[in-house]
Structures are given as C-alpha cells and as structure tokens.
Amino acid sequence: MNGTAGLTSWAAVPSAAQVAIPPPELRRWLPGNAGIPGVWSFEAERPGPHLAVTAIMHGNEFAGAVVLDRWLQAGIRPARGRLSLVFCNLDAFARFDRDDPTASRYVDEDMNRVWDRAVLEGPRRSCELRRARALRPVIDTVDLLVDLHSMPWASDALILTGETEKAGQFGMAIGVPPLVVADAGHLGGRRMIDYERFTDPATSSAGVLVEAGHHWEAATVIQMERAAAQALRHAGMARTDQPLPAEPTPPRPRMARVTRTVTARSRSFAFVREFRGGEVIAARNTLIAMDGEEEIRTPHDDCLLVMPTPFVHHGHTAVRLAQFVD
Template sequence: MREQRDAPRRPSTLPVFPVNIAVPDIRRWIAGNCGISGAWSFVAKAAGPHVAITAIVHGNEIAGAVVLDRLLRAGLRPARGRLSLVFGNLDAFQRFDPADPTATRFVDEDLNRVWDRELLEGPQRSAELRRARELRPLIDSVDVLVDLHSMLWASESLILTGEPEKAARFALSIGVPRMVVADSGHVGGRRLIDYARFAAPDTEPTAVLVEAGDHWEPETVARMEQTCARALRGLGAVAEDAPLAMIEPVPPPRRARVTHTVTAATRSFTFVRDFRGGEVIRRRNTLIAMDGEEEIRTPHDDCLLVMPTPMVPRGHTAVRLARFLD
C-alpha cells in the first residue's frame, strides 16, 4: 500500500506584505564620522572592547535602520572601549520603496554572502563587494558584533551564532530573542558572522546574527531595541543611564543546533504545507517537502524548523533542521 501524503504546496506569487513602520530618514548619518560612509564610531576614555551593531546589511530590512537612527539621535556613547553603529547596504536601502518592499534586499548580490577573504581580495566587482571592502577595516577591529536582521516569512525570532561556542555563549547571555541556533551558514557564501575574525574558534572576537521578527512590524523594532540594550549592558559597554530600552524579564533561552541544511536543488522545491519558522515536528521521518522527485523528511524527533522559505530559488537555503540541546 502506497504511503498517503499531503499534496505539495508551492506559492505562485509573492503575497502582499504591508509595511507598518516608517522608513527612517538617515541622510544625516550617511557621511559617518570615521572615514566610512554610514559608520559612526565613538571611543570612551576607559579601556574596553570594540562593540559594533550593524543594520541594513539587507537593504529592505529597515527595522534595524530605525533602531540605529534612534540610538544616534539619543546620543548613545560607550562608557568604556569603542562603540560603532553601522548602516550596511546604503545603496540598497536608499532604493527602498514601501510599495515594493521585497525588491531592495541588495543591488547586485547579497552583502551577507561575501565575507570570504579570497572573495574580498579577489578581482570580482559588485556594489556589495565594494561596500564590504569599505567596511572591512572597521570590521577587522571589532571584538563583539551584533548584526540586526529581520525576516520575510513567518517565523519565531531567533539568534544565529554560526558554529563557534563563544558566539553561542554570548547569544545565551543576551537572551532576546530567546531561541539560540548554531548553524554552519549557507552554501552561497559567508555571512558577516562567518568572517574569519569571528568564526575562528581559538580567538576572542565574536559575532551573532539577530533575526528579530517580521521585516516591517513595530514589534520587530522593539525586539531589536531590547536585544541591543541587553547586549550593551551585559558587556558593560554603556553607563547605567544610557539611552537604551529598559530591560524586561524574559524566560530562560533555549538552544538548538542545525543538523541538516536543506538547499533547493531544483526550481520546484515545495513544502507539503505552510510551515512557520520555530515549528517543531515531533516525529522523525515526517515528510515536509519535495525537491523535484526527492523527499525531504525530518532526520530526528522534535525537529525544529529554522526559517523555512516557501519560495526558494534553486541553490538557496530552503530550511534548516535543528535539534534542541537543552
């Protein structure tokens, strides 16, 4: 008897995504103050680490720009060490149109897939490589980095740490978002948190990527503000009276590790139903998608779905499958 299974569902067109936050006016911040456009860096008298918060690495993820704009307008300064607030993909952000909000993730290529030394030092050219090369001298001096992102498809918020244990410890100390997921990145290229300075397990510099919620919702902005406040206060980088969000009590964080990264091998990758990121599939070997003729099944019980992408191009990450560590 043939196994009965759900018919795959593949969206034919993008749904309409409302933009429920105002696009911040960051023109006053474009010049920067450290020789790099869109980068603001402040040094305290007391010694300490160089902490950086980056946003709009993807130009349409405007919630992060809202947060940095607010911090700069409030006059946030470090109590020790150095604090840098960096607007990433300025070219893509400046093209953002709320009437077509998915169109400006990047100009030529994903700025969060180019952080490989050979690529950065190679002959290739693109708007994003040019920007990464501009930012690289600053990034090479950062000790702790928090990279603010948001999500297009429905998902619970989370912190991605890459593979280093040091990044997982830092993410757990922040505690917002609650879910901390270790992963190995994407086949399409290295993210900023995978840059060698942060990815090396035997060095101190560390970085985390915060997926704070839906792209264009006020709740995402609020969560980013909470993340920044908890990170900066936890590091002792700012004074007690710093203009940051009040830290709210939160449940203990949870930790998971990606066991399988599913990359779409065909143009017809299709989930069997609508899944939400953060959903847990209880039973091993449950069918969740079809990639052409290949079945995609859960590799273990209590399988956490990390950021499933219903409309995924061939060669891109469709979903990451993770196991809880706690």
C-alpha cells in the same frame, strides 16, 4: 508520495500593504564620523571591548536602521570601550520602494555572502563587494558583533551564531530573543558573522545575527533594540543615564544546532503544508517537503524548523533543521 501533487504554497509575496513602519531618514547619518560613510563610532575613556551593531545588510531590512537612527538621535554612548553603529548597504537601502518592498535586498549580490578573505581580496567587483571592502577596516577591530536582520515570512525571532562555541555563548548571554541557533551558514558564501575574525579560534571575537521578526513591523524594531541593549549590558558598556529599553525577563534561552540545511535542488520544491519558523516537529521521519521526487523528512525527534521559506529558488536554502541542545 509522487511528484508535488497536494503540496502547499502558503504565503503571499510581501507587498506594500505589509510595510507597517516607514523607512528612517538617514541623510544626516550618511557622512559618519569614522572616515567611512554610514559608520559612527564612539569611544569611552575607560578601556573595554569594541561592540558593533550593524543594520541594513540587506537594503529592504530597515528595522535595524530604525534602531540605529534612534540611538544616534538619543546620543547613546558606551560606558567603556568602543561602540560602532554601522549602516551597511546604503546603496540598496536608497532604492527601497514601498510598492516593491523586496526588490532592494541588494544591488548586485547578497552583501551577506561576501565575507570571505579570498572574495574580499579577489578581483571580483560588485556594489556590495565595494561596500564590504570599505567596511572591512572597522570590522577588523570589532570584538563583539550584533548584526540586525528581519524576515519576510512568519517565524519566531531567533539568534543565529554560526558554529563557534564563543558565538554560541555570546548569543546565549544576549538571550533576546530566547531561541539561539548554531548553524553552518550558506553554500552561497560567508555571512559577516562567519568572517574569519569571528570564527578564528585564536581570537575571542564573536558575532551573532539577530533575526528579529517580520521586515516592516514595530514589534521587530522593539525586538532588535532589546537585543542590542542586552549586548551592550553583557559587554559592561551600558550607561544607566541613557534611554535604553528596560532589561527584559524573557524565558531562559534555549540552544539548538542545525543538523541539516535543506537546499532546493529542483525548481519544484514545495512544503507539504504551512509551516512557521520555530515550529517543532515531534516525530523523526516526518515528511515536510518534496524537492522534485525527493522526500524531505525530519532527521530526528523534536526537529526545530528554522526559517522555512515558502517561495524558494533553485540552489537556495529552503529550511534548516535543528536539534535542541541541553
């Protein structure tokens, strides 16, 4: 197959019509109670772990902020240990425009690519780096992290764990959503779950990233709240007298490991047909995309497609290819 003839672009750019839930009103939560704007932290009398649930790492992904707003209004508190609810990229969220809903992902750079010690302690400056540096003191005390995200394209919900065994175990223990994917992150920089506190084998701290569904749907909010509630239960921090969603009975979670991260090397990357995230390609060596003249084929049987991106820019991740682990 030569060039990109016959290849498919299957998704429209997200538009105002897709914003099915309103952004939450966060003004009352901006001061925080932990000495850092947008950070709320509550400590129980009984000792226990520090669990943080973070939202709006990307300003247009506000479904997680809906969950945090709901929990703050409901007065959710931990039965033991410490619970922190963190609104991350407040400046980007403040710019959200329903008529251009993807434009507020960040102000200067992706905040979920700056969580490297050398970057955080280096001379570079940006709105997102300033905020990450401000949040670092609280993140440096977190034992369990649940970072809430959503997706612009059709995809099954999943939990991303990075490559550490402890994060994989944490993701499987949460089990909501039931697809857990271990991956190496992005070439463009470290995510919060890749921050050294969560990847250092000398610590027990672990972080997971929940990709809960489409950006602006009520079902995504429900999925996020269930995941966060399951993390609270797993940590032994849930109280029976508080309005958390009922413990679900989902399918047994499955773990997959990314075997290849496909990064667009040309400006003409295109998939051969419409793919949905979570789709499994049965046969090894199946053609799924063309990157200029390069064929992108599945490296093994039963290849899981993780968040294929129909409109991918040069140098960005187009899709991750993963293999299920028994």
